[in-house]
Amino acid sequence: MIEAVGLTKRYGDKTAVYNLSFQVRPGAVTGFLGPNGSGKSTTMRMILGLDNPTAGTVTIGGYPYRRLPNAPRQVGALLDAKAVHGGRSARNHLLCLAQLSGIPARRVDEVLGVVGLQGVAKKRSKGFSLGMGQRLGIAAALLGDPQVLLFDEPVNGLDPEGILWVRNLMKALAAEGRTVFVSSHLMSEMALTADHLIVIGRGQLLADMSVTDFISANSADFARVRTPDAEPQLREKLTAALTEAGGHVLPEQDGALRVTGLPLPRISDLAHEADVRLWELSPHQASLEEAYMRMTQGAVDYRSTTDQKAGLMQPLPPGAQPPVPVPGQGQPGWYAPPPPQQGGQPFAPPQGPPQGAPGQPAAGPYGAPGAGAPNPYGAPAAGGPGAGGPNPYAQAAPPSAPAEPTSAAEPTSAADSTKPEDAR
Numbered sequence: 001m002i003e004a005v006g007l008t009k010r011y012g013d014k015t016a017v018y019n020l021s022f023q024v025r026p027g028a029v030t031g032f033l034g035p036n037g038s039g040k041s042t043t044m045r046m047i048l049g050l051d052n053p054t055a056g057t058v059t060i061g062g063y064p065y066r067r068l069p070n071a072p073r074q075v076g077a078l079l080d081a082k083a084v085h086g087g088r089s090a091r092n093h094l095l096c097l098a099q100l101s102g103i104p105a106r107r108v109d110e111v112l113g114v115v116g117l118q119g120v121a122k123k124r125s126k127g128f129s130l131g132m133g134q135r136l137g138i139a140a141a142l143l144g145d146p147q148v149l150l151f152d153e154p155v156n157g158l159d160p161e162g163i164l165w166v167r168n169l170m171k172a173l174a175a176e177g178r179t180v181f182v183s184s185h186l187m188s189e190m191a192l193t194a195d196h197l198i199v200i201g202r203g204q205l206l207a208d209m210s211v212t213d214f215i216s217a218n219s220a221d222f223a224r225v226r227t228p229d230a231e232p233q234l235r236e237k238l239t240a241a242l243t244e245a246g247g248h249v250l251p252e253q254d255g256a257l258r259v260t261g262l263p264l265p266r267i268s269d270l271a272h273e274a275d276v277r278l279w280e281l282s283p284h285q286a287s288l289e290e291a292y293m294r295m296t297q298g299a300v301d302y303r304s305t306t307d308q309k310a311g312l313m314q315p316l317p318p319g320a321q322p323p324v325p326v327p328g329q330g331q332p333g334w335y336a337p338p339p340p341q342q343g344g345q346p347f348a349p350p351q352g353p354p355q356g357a358p359g360q361p362a363a364g365p366y367g368a369p370g371a372g373a374p375n376p377y378g379a380p381a382a383g384g385p386g387a388g389g390p391n392p393y394a395q396a397a398p399p400s401a402p403a404e405p406t407s408a409a410e411p412t413s414a415a416d417s418t419k420p421e422d423a424r
């Protein structure tokens with residue numbers, strides 16, 4: 001488990017992260033979301049001991065990264081896929097990392113296979129595409145078969161097949177009981193991948209809850225209603241009846257109406273009373289993207305001088321009232337339904353227990369030879385980080401010498417004392 005308590009980071013006058021407290025639990029994919037410059041990478045760097053907090057603490061399995069026994073076998077990370085020596089081949093890059101961490105060479109070939117780079121293993125990485133570089137970074141993160149994985153924008157530059165592969169990989173790793181913490185700007189992807197979300201804005205915690213709770217806390221359900229296309233007067237009649245009954249009605253681009261504030265049976269009755277035939281009456285929930293946009297609108301630092309929401313706006317029907325701004329969230333977007341908590345709490349507190357470990361870890365469905373099986377290169381002294389095995393650092397004593405990560409993409413340690421048995 002990753003645990004941050006009161007984590008704060010200042011760079012001179014700039015407070016990048018402020019008083020951040022959260023837990024990232026095993027057995028779930030936890031999405032880390034926030035607008036550009038909100039402090040996600042800074043937080044990840046502090047988790048990995050690459051930056052020191054100005055205040056507060058962050059630990060992995062109870063230890064700060066630098067005091068974690070056998071850190072490269074316990075924590076894998078992809079922070080900056082470009083942070084590789086371009087003159088080295090993919091295989092040699094991974095071999096260097098493996099040798100530093102006491103990981104045998106055969107594991108290099110395994111992870112090259114997992115990420116689909118075996119065909120270009122001997123090519124220099126400077127010729128790699130963005131997507132190939134991401135795959136190489138993911139391979140480096142998986143090298144130590146770690147229980148805790150951090151990925152900063154892992155799908156950046158990947159094609160649809162690659163995105164699907166990363167999604168399945170993240171889910172499979174979590175299903176094996178690992179802790180998976182992943183940042184992304186792709187909301188549609190996060191909605192499909194993450195179980196739990198941590199959302200920050202301007203370095204502060206905005207939400208820590210399940211994806212489902214996040215969507216329902218930050219969006220209202222709405223109904224889609226469609227009247228016969230060839231009879232626009234029916235649509236107007238129904239709009240008037242629904243508005244008079246207290247509903248909010250917004251036109252959708254395909255001619256349907258988006259109705260909030262009225263339950264479906266009431267909409268049906270009102271249509272019947274107004275003698276309006278319906279072609280569609282269906283319940284809907286806003287997407288994660290809409291919920292995210294609603295929550296973070298007040299915490300966006302970088303905005304285009306052209307209103308980036310213009311293309312998403314829909315004209316208000318005559319007489320309709322604009323949505324009420326929610327304190328702390330800026331002006332609500334027209335593309336999202338009215339906020340569920342008018343004038344109150346900007347977002348609901350976390351509800352229910354955080355995601356727990358799964359009952360039955362899956363056996364390496366992402367294709368790693370040996371994934372889900374015991375760690376092929378032997379258990380370290382304290383516990384063993386084998387996939388699906390007991391938490392190795394729960395029982396481990398803190399080491400005397402701190403481990404120094406080598407780079408953003410290589411949170412590996414030259415101080416690691418374990419020697420490879422067959423590393424070349």
Ligand SMILES: Nc1ncnc2c1ncn2[C@@H]1O[C@H](COP(=O)(O)OP(=O)(O)OP(=O)(O)O)[C@@H](O)[C@H]1O
Binds near residue numbers: 035
């Ligand atoms: N080394 C540094 N020195 C000074 N300021 C920094 C440094 N690193 C980050 N910052 C500032 O801290 C803030 C948070 O940056 P950070 O990179 O953590 O955000 P982010 O959420 O990862 O952004 P993005 O989504 O664009 O990657 C930004 O305002 C950034 O300019």
